Amino acid sequence: MSGETEVDVLTFGRAEQVEAAASDWLARRVTDNWGEADEAALQAWLSETPAHRIAFLRLEAAWGYTSRLGALRAPRRGLARDAKMSGRVVFRIAAAMVVLALVGLGAGSYFGAPREKIYTTAVGGRETLKLADGSQIELNTDTVLRLVYSRKVRKATLERGEAYFHIAHDAARPFTVRVGQHRVTDLGTKFLVRHAASDTLEVAVTEGLVRLDATEGPAGARSNLLSVGDVAVVTGHNTVVTRKPAQKLAEELGWRHGVLVLDNATLADAAAQFNRYNTRKLVIAPSAARIAIGGTFPTNNIEAFTELAQDVLGLKVKERKDEILILR
Amino acid sequence: MGDGVTVSEVDAWFVREVLPLESVLMQFLRRNWSNKSEIADMRQDVYVRVYEAARRQIPQPAKPFVLATARNLMINRVRREQVVSIEAVADLDALGVAADTPGPEAVAIGKDTLRRVQAALDRLPERSREVVVLKQIEELSRQEIAQRMGIGEETVKWHMAKGMRALADMIYGDPGELGRKS
Numbered sequence: 001m002s003g004e005t006e007v008d009v010l011t012f013g014r015a016e017q018v019e020a021a022a023s024d025w026l027a028r029r030v031t032d033n034w035g036e037a038d039e040a041a042l043q044a045w046l047s048e049t050p051a052h053r054i055a056f057l058r059l060e061a062a063w064g065y066t067s068r069l070g071a072l073r074a075p076r077r078g079l080a081r082d083a084k085m086s087g088r089v090v091f092r093i094a095a096a097m098v099v100l101a102l103v104g105l106g107a108g109s110y111f112g113a114p115r116e117k118i119y120t121t122a123v124g125g126r127e128t129l130k131l132a133d134g135s136q137i138e139l140n141t142d143t144v145l146r147l148v149y150s151r152k153v154r155k156a157t158l159e160r161g162e163a164y165f166h167i168a169h170d171a172a173r174p175f176t177v178r179v180g181q182h183r184v185t186d187l188g189t190k191f192l193v194r195h196a197a198s199d200t201l202e203v204a205v206t207e208g209l210v211r212l213d214a215t216e217g218p219a220g221a222r223s224n225l226l227s228v229g230d231v232a233v234v235t236g237h238n239t240v241v242t243r244k245p246a247q248k249l250a251e252e253l254g255w256r257h258g259v260l261v262l263d264n265a266t267l268a269d270a271a272a273q274f275n276r277y278n279t280r281k282l283v284i285a286p287s288a289a290r291i292a293i294g295g296t297f298p299t300n301n302i303e304a305f306t307e308l309a310q311d312v313l314g315l316k317v318k319e320r321k322d323e324i325l326i327l328r
Numbered sequence: 329m330g331d332g333v334t335v336s337e338v339d340a341w342f343v344r345e346v347l348p349l350e351s352v353l354m355q356f357l358r359r360n361w362s363n364k365s366e367i368a369d370m371r372q373d374v375y376v377r378v379y380e381a382a383r384r385q386i387p388q389p390a391k392p393f394v395l396a397t398a399r400n401l402m403i404n405r406v407r408r409e410q411v412v413s414i415e416a417v418a419d420l421d422a423l424g425v426a427a428d429t430p431g432p433e434a435v436a437i438g439k440d441t442l443r444r445v446q447a448a449l450d451r452l453p454e455r456s457r458e459v460v461v462l463k464q465i466e467e468l469s470r471q472e473i474a475q476r477m478g479i480g481e482e483t484v485k486w487h488m489a490k491g492m493r494a495l496a497d498m499i500y501g502d503p504g505e506l507g508r509k510s
Contacts, residue, residue, distance in 0.1 A: 015372035023489035031463065031470035031485055054342070054375045061343045062496035065445045066464045307480035 014051070014250065017257045020296040021045070022055035024304075026063060045258065048128065052257070119145045121161070124277045124300050126258065131168075135175065138164040140255050141277045141299070162194040164256060169208075181216040182234055191226075192253065196276075201234040206249055212239070260297045267291045267326065270305070278302045285327035288315055338382045345390040346378060350500035352391070356398055370405075374398045448498035456491030459484055 025042050032038065046053045121127050121143045129137040131149060139145060143161025148154070154175040156163075167175045169188035177184040177193050179201045184193060189208025195201055203212055205226045212224040212232055224239060226232055229249065232241045251261035260277070262270050268289040271282035277299040291313060297305055302324065309315045309326050318325040353374060357367050377397050378387075387393035449457060455477075462473045474481045 015368040018372065019493055020489070023492045024485070026492055027485045027489040031473075031481075031488060050376045050379045051372055053339075054372070054379055057339055057343055058347055058375075058500065059492050059496050061347055062499045063492055065499060066449070066460060066495065301482070304482040304486055307482035308486060311479045311483045 014257070015055075017250075017254050017259050017261060017296060018051050018055045019059070021258045021298060022052065022059055024298045024301065025056060026059050030063070116146050116148045119143075119147065123279050126255065133170065134168040136166045138166075138256055140164070158193050158195045160195055162192065162196070162255075164190070164192045164253060166190045178215070181214060183213045183215050185211040185213070187211060187225075192249075199236055202231065203234075204231045204244070204249055204252065205229070206253070214239075254296070255299055258299055260299050261295075262297065263294050264292050265294065267293060267309070271326075274299070274302055274305060279322075281323045282306070283323050283325045285325065287328040288326055291315075332384050333382060333386055335383075338379060338386070341382060341386050341390075342375075342379060346375070346394060347500050349391055349394050353394055353398060354501050356395055357402075360402060370398070370401060373401055377401065445495075445499060448495050451498060452491050452494050453487075456487045456494065459487040460491045460495075463488065 025045065028034070029038070029042065046056055119127065119129060119139060121139045121141060123142045125139075125141060127139045129139070129145075129147070131137070131154075133154075135154075137145070137147075137156070140162035143163060144159035145161075145163055146157040146159060148156075152173060154170075154173055155178065156165075156176070157178040163177075165175070165177065165186065167186040167189060169175075169186060175186040177186075179193060179195050180199070182201055184191070184203055187209040189210050190206045191208075191210050192204040192206065193201070194204075203210065203226060205228055207228060210226050212226055212234075214222065214237070222239065224232060224241060226241065229243045229246065230241055231244050231249075232239055234240075248263075251263060254261040255277075260270075260273055262273070265273075266289060267284045270293060271284045274297075275281045280302060282302060282305070288309075293308075293313070295308075306317050306324050306326065310317045316327050318327070350371075353371060354367070357370055357374075358364070361367060361370065374394065374397050378390075378394055381387060381393070381397075449460065452460065458477060459473060462468045462476060463470075468476065470481050470484050473484045477484070
C-alpha cells in the first residue's frame with residue numbers, strides 16, 4: 001500500500017510534462033512561421049535543463065524520419081526535397097541563458113549588511129535563480145521575490161506569486177521564506193510557496209521537511225511541521241494542512257516545464273489558471289463554467305486552449321480586445 | 329563551462345547511438361522495475377545522466393554504458409526509497425550480468441526504416457495521422473491543413489504534437505512491434 005507514497009514527487013509524471021512541452025515546441029516550429037524570436041525562445045527553453053534538450057532531440061529525430069514518407073508518393077522532387085531538409089535544423093549552442101548566476105554574492109557581505117536583491121518575473125515569465133550554495137529557486141509567472149544571501153544569512157521574501165525552492169540544507173544558516181505574516185523554514189528540502197491572493201498562502205512540500213510559523217497574531221501562534229506530500233493553506237489566521245498524492249503535486253509543478261496540467265478541472269478553474277500566465281484573459285460564461293476538461297497545455301498558449309474548446313467541446317468563442325469569452 | 333565535448337557533438341552522438349537503444353532500455357526497465365507508471369520518468373533520468381556524462385566524455389561503446397546507468401539508477405532508487413521489495417533485490421542481482429553483456433538485439437534504426445515509419449504512422453490516432461500525412465506527404469501549410477480538416481490551426485498543432493510523441497515512442501521505444509512481419 002505504501003507504493004504510492006514512495007514515489008519521488010519531483011520525478012513522477014515529469015517526463016510526460018517535458019514531452020508535452022517539447023512536442024508543442026516542435027509542432028510549432030514545423031508548422032508556424034518560425035522567426036528569430038521564436039528560435040531564441042526555443043533555445044532558452046532547451047538550455048533550461050538537459051531533460052528539455054533530450055526530449056526535443058528525440059522527438060525531432062523521430063519526426064525527421066517521417067520526411068522520408070514523402071518518397072512514398074514522390075511525384076515532386078528537387079524543390080520539395082530541399083524544403084524538407086530545412087526541417088532538420090542543426091542545434092546551435094544556446095545564446096540565451098535564462099539563468100541568473102548569483103555566484104559570488106556572498107563575498108560582498110564582508111562589507112556591512114548583506115544586500116537585498118529583488119527578482120521579478122512578468123506575466124507568463126519564468127526564471128531560475130542559482131545560488132552559490134547549490135540551491136535553486138524557480139520563479140513562476142508574475143512573481144516578486146526579495147532575497148538576502150550572505151555567508152550568514154539566507155532569507156527570501158515572497159511578495160507575490162509562486163516559487164519552487166530546492167534548498168541545500170545548512171542547519172547553521174537555515175533558509176527562510178517570509179510571506180506576509182508567516183515564515184517557512186527549510187529543514188532540508190524542496191518545497192513550493194504560492195502567494196496568490198494577498199491574504200492566502202500555500203506551501204507544498206515535495207521532499208524533506210519544512211516548518212511553517214506565524215510571525216504575528218495570537219500569542220503562541222502555532223508552528224506546523226510539514227513533510228512530503230503535505231500542503232498547507234493559510235487564510236488569515238487559519239491554517240489547514242492536507243496531504244496530496246504525489247501525482248497531484250507533480251501536476252501543480254507543471255509550470256516548471258512550461259505546462260499547465262489539468263486533471264478533470266472545470267473550465268472555470270482552467271481559465272483561472274491560464275489567466276495567471278497571460279495578459280489576455282479567458283472569461284467563461286456560467287453556462288460553460290462547469291464543463292470538465294483534462295490535458296497538458298503550454299501555459300502561454302491560450303489559443304490552443306480556446307480552439308480545443310471550440311473544436312473538441314463544441315463551445316463558442318468570442319474574441320475581444322483583452323479577453324476571450326467562451327460560452328455554450 | 330569547461331565541458332569537454334561540444335553540445336552539437338553530444339546531440340549528434342545521442343541521436344545516432346543512444347536513441348536506437350531505447351527499445352532495449354525500455355525492455356530492461358520494464359523487466360526490472362515493478363512500478364510501471366515510473367518507467368517513463370526513469371527513462372528520462374537515464375537519458376539525462378547519459379547525456380551529462382557525454383558532455384564530459386563520450387562513452388564508447390554506448391550500450392553497456394546506457395544499461396549500466398539504468399541499473400545504477402534502479403539501485404539508487406531502491407536504496408533511497410528504503411522499502412526494498414524482495415523481487416527488486418533478486419532482479420538487481422541478475423542485472424549485473426545483463427548490463428555487461430552486449431546482446432545480439434542491438435537495433436539498427438536505419439534498416440527497414442521506411443517500412444517501420446510507415447507502420448508507426450498507420451498506428452497513430454486518426455486525426456494525428458491525418459495531420460502528419462497532410463504536412464509531410466501533401467506538404468500543406470498549417471493553414472491549409474486547418475481548412476482541409478475544418479478545424480482551427482491550434483488544433484492542427486495539437487494533433488501534430490500528439491502525433492509526434494506517439495511516433496517517437498513507436499519508432500524508438502517499441503520497434504519490435506513494428507518490425508514484426510505479419
